[in-house]
Amino acid sequence: MEDDVKNFISSKINKAPDKTEVQPKKIVSEYSHSDFGEIEVKDMPRVKKLASTYLVNSWTTIPHVTNHDEADITEMEDFRTSLTDMYTGERKKITPLAFIVKALVASLKKFPSFNSSIDDIENGKITMKNYFHVGIAVDTPHGLMVPKIRNADNKSISYISNELKIVSDQCRNLKIDKKEFFGGSMTITSLGGIGGSFFTPIINYPEVAILGVGKAQKKQIFINGKFETRTMLPLSLSYDHRIIDGAEAARFNNDLKENLGKNFAYKLAV
Ligand code: CAO
Numbered sequence: 001m002e003d004d005v006k007n008f009i010s011s012k013i014n015k016a017p018d019k020t021e022v023q024p025k026k027i028v029s030e031y032s033h034s035d036f037g038e039i040e041v042k043d044m045p046r047v048k049k050l051a052s053t054y055l056v057n058s059w060t061t062i063p064h065v066t067n068h069d070e071a072d073i074t075e076m077e078d079f080r081t082s083l084t085d086m087y088t089g090e091r092k093k094i095t096p097l098a099f100i101v102k103a104l105v106a107s108l109k110k111f112p113s114f115n116s117s118i119d120d121i122e123n124g125k126i127t128m129k130n131y132f133h134v135g136i137a138v139d140t141p142h143g144l145m146v147p148k149i150r151n152a153d154n155k156s157i158s159y160i161s162n163e164l165k166i167v168s169d170q171c172r173n174l175k176i177d178k179k180e181f182f183g184g185s186m187t188i189t190s191l192g193g194i195g196g197s198f199f200t201p202i203i204n205y206p207e208v209a210i211l212g213v214g215k216a217q218k219k220q221i222f223i224n225g226k227f228e229t230r231t232m233l234p235l236s237l238s239y240d241h242r243i244i245d246g247a248e249a250a251r252f253n254n255d256l257k258e259n260l261g262k263n264f265a266y267k268l269a270v
Pocket of ligand 1: 093094095096097136137138139140144164168189190191192193194201213214215216217233
């Protein structure tokens with residue numbers, strides 16, 4: 001029986017079409033842009049040029065699916081915005097993203113297939129990672145960069161919040177080591193500080209999943225027979241369907257929601 005399952009899976013893997021072999025035809029337009037008015041041709045920023053190969057590879061070779069969900073972060077936000085410095089009494093600025101990093105790590109521990117790579121799928125191999133290096137997509141004037149918060153499982157929320165500021169500044173000032181863009185577990189791409197709710201993030205190859213975070217909004221939610229005002233965080237989880245099934249992704253989102261929900265302090269401390 002086990003052999004049947006193995007044969008079935010390997011036959012599917014072997015027969016899967018290799019999309020890289022299909023070269024799309026380059027569309028040549030009958031007209032040029034300048035036929036319609038004044039134009040200007042500029043050099044593409046170097047980081048965008050480099051990233052484009054990775055993005056095209058991910059988009060064309062990984063069967064992406066995105067599950068959307070919302071986490072109720074009302075209590076977490078009340079706590080986060082109430083934090084003050086013990087000595088000065090001033091409000092402590094901790095980004096919600098630091099809590100999300102910790103919540104993600106807790107879910108990765110429960111769902112190890114999200115912390116894997118299948119860059120050797122032709123040989124039927126899956127690399128399981130025993131480390132928790134969370135990638136963070138950073139918007140810079142040079143293009144998007146994805147440095148890692150290394151060993152996020154061993155770091156406190158306020159430490160991660162500080163580190164996020166440091167690494168994003170390093171990226172924006174081109175002061176980061178190239179190696180920091182490699183060796184990740186899973187990536188978070190947050191548009192929460194800018195706006196928007198749900199989107200379809202592209203997996204950062206060779207990872208197998210990416211979590212998109214939108215802007216938290218207060219909403220009327222029907223709970224126990226009445227509407228209550230709650231702070232809801234949009235989540236967009238894209239995953240590689242070769243290794244992760246939809247049901248597993250829905251369970252992963254449920255777990256993330258638990259970790260960010262009203263028992264967040266307990267969930268993130270363990
Ligand atoms: N919902 C509501 N508010 C949020 C939020 C969320 N999900 N996430 C952050 N915020 C708030 C923060 O609390 C902060 O508010 P205050 O100034 O009042 O304290 C404000 O938004 C600014 O946040 P930020 O974006 O500067 O910082 P961050 O820690 O949330 O994010 C970083 C850091 C590096 C992820 C971010 O600067 C960035 O580059 N984001 C863009 C990433 C991107 O481009 N992704 C797309 C990739 S796909 O093309």
